[in-house]
Amino acid sequence: MIDFSHTAKNMRSSEIRRLMKLAADPSIISFAGGMPSNDLFPIAVVDELYNGLDNKTKQIALQYGPTPGYPPLLEELKKYLISRGISLEGQELIITTGAQQALNLVAKVFINPGDCVVAEYPSFIGAIAAFKSYDAELLSVPLDRDGIDIDALKATMQANAARIKMLYLNPVFQNPAGITYSDERKKQLIEVLKNTPYCIIEDDPYSELYFDDADMQKCTPLKTMAPDLPICYIGTFAKIFGPGLRLGWLLGPKDIVDKCELAKQSMDACSSTFTQVLAYEYLSKGKLAPYLAWLRPIYKRRATLMLDALKANMPPGVTWTIPQGGFYVWVTMPSSINATDVLNKALAKGAAFVIGNAFDPQGVKNNTMRLAFSFTAEEKIAKGIAIIADAVRELV
């Protein structure tokens, strides 16, 4: 018999598969999936872009591409990153098979079994899974409404200085907390990080999805504010075009990203040239800005409906974050309530979300839930929240 009980020991069970099923069930109002609803994808734009390709480009689209990415896409993406205020000096950019691969690559390059990664509490499930798949130990530092708790971060770093390899941060419209680091907090964080030898992953999937233009400045990446820090900046087309393209990117110090490129070569050789060609056309033909302009008020309305429904329905003692963009509201219930019980009751009545312990790097705390407003049609939001609030009320 084949024995592999000793390997792959820290991989999480297939949470995504379950969420996809819930999301696909028309009888369930799902706030579970961290994804756009299907009707929001720019399919007419894709038609136009695909049918505008010449035959030579279609041939390139079906061929292998260089491991770092389709060169015209890399050039367009560099222009885009510069427009976000990011300096490319000393940096290398590669295209990845989704932001998930970028996380995995940095983890592969840095983590030896037992190394520590500092993550926010709560933190993105996919990042936790990537770090654990290399047998990292996760240390978590709580978030408040203005960002990571600086004193707790300092204490964690001091207590584990020799074992820490990386910090993983998602400062804008954080998944799952929905909060955004304040300018002040970002500055304090940068001060702390200046004196550390660790690689910093800045995961930034949502920062284009602010609700109000006035909040755009809050979305400035750490990478822009602290060009000298060793920040691996991760972005994705998933939230600004479509997740099905499986295209993300990693921008970081050249010596790190070169190692990641080698790791990618043995991981999948290159990302889909076909979808990279579409992404290049999308950026170079100026399709991003109008799509975002159309998308932002839609997400703002969905968020507003969700927040209004929470206010109208949740019992006292339940609190939630107020996002200014992104996809998520994070709900905290009295500590006596277990989100799994809430979920079971809610599912029976037709609503779904993701229980909080999925986002706890320690996998424990579970009086919390993540509600994604991105996936759910406006007319269903109030009803879905009422179902979940009823379930909470039964358990208070």
Next chain:
Amino acid sequence: MIDFSHTAKNMRSSEIRRLMKLAADPSIISFAGGMPSNDLFPIAVVDELYNGLDNKTKQIALQYGPTPGYPPLLEELKKYLISRGISLEGQELIITTGAQQALNLVAKVFINPGDCVVAEYPSFIGAIAAFKSYDAELLSVPLDRDGIDIDALKATMQANAARIKMLYLNPVFQNPAGITYSDERKKQLIEVLKNTPYCIIEDDPYSELYFDDADMQKCTPLKTMAPDLPICYIGTFAKIFGPGLRLGWLLGPKDIVDKCELAKQSMDACSSTFTQVLAYEYLSKGKLAPYLAWLRPIYKRRATLMLDALKANMPPGVTWTIPQGGFYVWVTMPSSINATDVLNKALAKGAAFVIGNAFDPQGVKNNTMRLAFSFTAEEKIAKGIAIIADAVRELV
């Protein structure tokens, strides 16, 4: 400063990037890239398939998909595998981001640092890279024109019994050797493997690309012939549709493939739904068979031209394999000749190939070269081979 000198230590340098550059240089006749030439891709078929999609399917194409793959594609692929005589009983199938990811996933699940993988000599560069990226030790067993040397395999297995985790085999139109295991050799191999506890990877990218229908039977997978062995069978759309889709598959014992699915979840979450939708349409609309029927005689002509040119130009003492399909001819020169010297001379005169030591699991033997006939237009083949033969002649 960030220290990661201790990690990622066994990753190979970016050979693919160099080969892509050579392949893209119009002044070089390149036999280096193991890929179809761009003019062979079925772009009219892709046009037809894309423009036949309804809007609902286009939306699905832009969305996340389940980690194991787009369900309609999995169903079509199962029908295809059954048509190849493969039993699905007790097996699980997942879609991977190219065959390269399938190799990497099995390696991730099985290999701990220092574990041994038995590979053919010569062996596929991408597989070697995947195994080494998990710090495997590679043991190599020579191929002859009928397949792996059974006595040498037995000896290697006996000498390293406790340390071996996996065998990696590419029995049909082997990359880079171009040979195909005889029926007799396959049967001997299966007898040997019946008594071993090891996972067996059967990499099978080329078996649809036989030159003559009469040879079809030789392309029968080990997986078909030995359904009870723990074979992880890896296939790809790269050679039967287009590498730019980045779609491969892994079929193997359920307990193994379930672990691979978990690993994939933290590696890239899912493969591109967009290209999976196209691959589904391609299979379900019956586009594969006519494309292969068109493609086979083209590759046969290219191979024939290459073999004729080798015969006409190579000096005595140089031998090569005679492929009956696939992409490759493997050339062995007198042991005094270093393929790197040949390559440098050939490049200066406008022809390229891959030097043999890239395919040596030990990275040593270098009196060999891989010539891919798949990428090069008919009218250039004789000229390119003449350049390489001249280079060899100068060094004999």
